[in-house]
Amino acid sequence: MYEIVKHIDFCFGHRLIDYQGKCNQPHGHNGRVEIRLASDTLDAMGMVADFRDVRHSIQAWIDEHLDHRMILRRDDPLVEAIEALGQHAYLIDDNPTTENLARLVFEQTQALGFPVIAVTLWETPDSHATYAPPPVSTPANGKVAGKESSPAHS
Numbered sequence: 769m770y771e772i773v774k775h776i777d778f779c780f781g782h783r784l785i786d787y788q789g790k791c792n793q794p795h796g797h798n799g800r801v802e803i804r805l806a807s808d809t810l811d812a813m814g815m816v817a818d819f820r821d822v823r824h825s826i827q828a829w830i831d832e833h834l835d836h837r838m839i840l841r842r843d844d845p846l847v848e849a850i851e852a853l854g855q856h857a858y859l860i861d862d863n864p865t866t867e868n869l870a871r872l873v874f875e876q877t878q879a880l881g882f883p884v885i886a887v888t889l890w891e892t893p894d895s896h897a898t899y900a901p902p903p904v905s906t907p908a909n910g911k912v913a914g915k916e917s918s919p920a921h922s
Protein backbone atom coordinates (compact mmCIF):
# COMPACT_ATOMS: atom_id res chain seq x y z
CA MET A 769 0.00 0.00 0.00
CA TYR A 770 1.16 3.50 -0.85
CA GLU A 771 0.32 6.43 1.36
CA ILE A 772 0.78 10.17 0.99
CA VAL A 773 0.18 12.87 3.55
CA LYS A 774 -0.73 16.48 2.98
CA HIS A 775 -0.71 19.15 5.67
CA ILE A 776 -2.93 22.19 5.36
CA ASP A 777 -2.79 25.06 7.83
CA PHE A 778 -5.75 27.30 8.49
CA CYS A 779 -7.14 29.58 11.19
CA PHE A 780 -10.56 29.06 12.64
CA GLY A 781 -12.75 30.02 15.54
CA HIS A 782 -15.32 27.92 17.36
CA ARG A 783 -16.97 27.30 20.66
CA LEU A 784 -18.61 24.29 22.25
CA ILE A 785 -22.26 24.30 23.24
CA ASP A 786 -23.58 22.51 26.35
CA TYR A 787 -20.03 22.28 27.63
CA GLN A 788 -18.80 23.32 31.05
CA GLY A 789 -15.36 24.79 30.55
CA LYS A 790 -13.56 27.63 28.87
CA CYS A 791 -14.15 26.13 25.42
CA ASN A 792 -17.74 27.36 25.65
CA GLN A 793 -16.29 30.84 25.00
CA PRO A 794 -15.71 31.86 21.38
CA HIS A 795 -11.98 31.41 20.70
CA GLY A 796 -9.64 30.65 17.85
CA HIS A 797 -6.91 28.26 16.77
CA ASN A 798 -4.11 28.10 14.28
CA GLY A 799 -5.14 24.65 13.10
CA ARG A 800 -3.40 22.10 10.93
CA VAL A 801 -5.03 19.20 9.18
CA GLU A 802 -3.11 16.14 8.10
CA ILE A 803 -4.84 14.35 5.26
CA ARG A 804 -3.75 10.76 4.62
CA LEU A 805 -4.44 9.28 1.22
CA ALA A 806 -3.70 5.66 0.38
CA SER A 807 -3.92 3.30 -2.52
CA ASP A 808 -2.79 -0.22 -3.32
CA THR A 809 -1.91 0.93 -6.82
CA LEU A 810 -0.47 4.04 -8.41
CA ASP A 811 -1.89 6.05 -11.27
CA ALA A 812 -0.22 6.38 -14.66
CA MET A 813 2.07 9.08 -13.25
CA GLY A 814 3.17 6.82 -10.41
CA MET A 815 1.20 8.72 -7.77
CA VAL A 816 -1.48 8.00 -5.18
CA ALA A 817 -2.71 11.54 -5.91
CA ASP A 818 -1.02 14.67 -7.19
CA PHE A 819 -0.21 17.05 -4.32
CA ARG A 820 -1.11 19.84 -6.71
CA ASP A 821 -4.64 18.42 -7.08
CA VAL A 822 -4.94 18.16 -3.31
CA ARG A 823 -3.92 21.79 -2.99
CA HIS A 824 -6.31 22.91 -5.73
CA SER A 825 -9.32 21.07 -4.38
CA ILE A 826 -9.16 20.28 -0.65
CA GLN A 827 -7.09 23.28 0.32
CA ALA A 828 -9.31 25.50 -1.83
CA TRP A 829 -12.39 24.12 -0.05
CA ILE A 830 -10.82 24.74 3.38
CA ASP A 831 -9.74 28.24 2.35
CA GLU A 832 -13.23 29.06 1.15
CA HIS A 833 -15.30 27.48 3.92
CA LEU A 834 -13.25 27.16 7.10
CA ASP A 835 -10.26 29.50 7.02
CA HIS A 836 -10.76 32.60 9.19
CA ARG A 837 -14.33 31.52 9.95
CA MET A 838 -16.23 30.80 13.11
CA ILE A 839 -17.34 27.16 12.95
CA LEU A 840 -20.48 26.76 15.02
CA ARG A 841 -23.19 24.29 15.81
CA ARG A 842 -26.22 25.17 13.72
CA ASP A 843 -28.38 26.10 16.72
CA ASP A 844 -25.75 28.25 18.46
CA PRO A 845 -27.33 31.65 19.33
CA LEU A 846 -24.06 33.26 18.22
CA VAL A 847 -24.95 32.43 14.60
CA GLU A 848 -27.65 35.09 14.52
CA ALA A 849 -25.32 37.74 15.95
CA ILE A 850 -22.60 36.98 13.41
CA GLU A 851 -25.03 37.08 10.50
CA ALA A 852 -26.47 40.35 11.78
CA LEU A 853 -22.98 41.77 11.29
CA GLY A 854 -23.04 40.66 7.65
CA GLN A 855 -20.54 37.85 8.28
CA HIS A 856 -20.94 34.14 7.82
CA ALA A 857 -20.13 31.32 10.17
CA TYR A 858 -19.63 27.77 8.92
CA LEU A 859 -22.43 25.72 10.47
CA ILE A 860 -22.41 22.04 11.31
CA ASP A 861 -24.99 19.79 12.96
CA ASP A 862 -22.71 18.68 15.79
CA ASN A 863 -20.59 20.49 18.34
CA PRO A 864 -17.49 21.79 16.51
CA THR A 865 -15.04 19.67 18.49
CA THR A 866 -11.68 18.70 17.07
CA GLU A 867 -13.07 15.22 16.43
CA ASN A 868 -16.10 16.47 14.49
CA LEU A 869 -14.00 18.90 12.45
CA ALA A 870 -11.58 16.09 11.54
CA ARG A 871 -14.58 14.07 10.33
CA LEU A 872 -15.89 17.08 8.38
CA VAL A 873 -12.60 17.41 6.49
CA PHE A 874 -12.49 13.63 5.97
CA GLU A 875 -15.97 13.58 4.44
CA GLN A 876 -15.24 16.57 2.24
CA THR A 877 -11.98 15.02 1.02
CA GLN A 878 -13.85 11.83 0.20
CA ALA A 879 -16.60 13.76 -1.58
CA LEU A 880 -13.93 15.43 -3.72
CA GLY A 881 -12.90 11.98 -4.91
CA PHE A 882 -9.65 11.39 -3.03
CA PRO A 883 -8.76 7.97 -1.52
CA VAL A 884 -8.61 9.34 2.03
CA ILE A 885 -8.07 6.93 4.91
CA ALA A 886 -7.72 9.33 7.85
CA VAL A 887 -7.73 13.01 8.75
CA THR A 888 -6.04 14.44 11.83
CA LEU A 889 -6.73 17.95 13.04
CA TRP A 890 -4.35 19.72 15.39
CA GLU A 891 -5.99 22.47 17.42
CA THR A 892 -2.74 23.19 19.18
CA PRO A 893 0.75 21.73 18.71
CA ASP A 894 0.02 19.17 21.44
CA SER A 895 -3.68 18.40 20.97
CA HIS A 896 -5.12 16.59 17.99
CA ALA A 897 -7.91 14.26 17.00
CA THR A 898 -8.08 11.77 14.17
CA TYR A 899 -11.07 10.51 12.24
CA ALA A 900 -10.91 7.35 10.21
CA PRO A 901 -14.01 5.40 9.26
CA PRO A 902 -14.67 2.01 10.83
CA PRO A 903 -12.99 -0.89 9.04
CA VAL A 904 -14.85 -2.02 5.96
CA SER A 905 -15.42 -5.75 5.95
CA THR A 906 -13.65 -6.59 2.73
CA PRO A 907 -11.54 -9.59 3.68
CA ALA A 908 -10.39 -9.85 0.06
CA ASN A 909 -7.95 -6.95 0.29
CA GLY A 910 -7.25 -7.24 3.99
CA LYS A 911 -7.26 -3.48 4.44
CA VAL A 912 -8.05 -2.28 7.90
CA ALA A 913 -8.62 1.36 8.67
CA GLY A 914 -8.39 1.97 12.38
CA LYS A 915 -10.11 4.67 14.35
CA GLU A 916 -8.25 6.77 16.81
CA SER A 917 -9.21 9.88 18.57
CA SER A 918 -7.96 11.80 21.51
CA PRO A 919 -10.10 14.35 23.29
CA ALA A 920 -8.84 17.79 22.44
CA HIS A 921 -11.17 20.62 23.31
CA SER A 922 -8.78 23.36 24.22
Ligand SMILES: [Zn+2]
Binds near residue numbers: 782791796797922
Ligand atom coordinates in the same frame (compact mmCIF):
# COMPACT_ATOMS: atom_id res chain seq x y z
ZN1 LIG B 1 -10.94 25.26 20.67
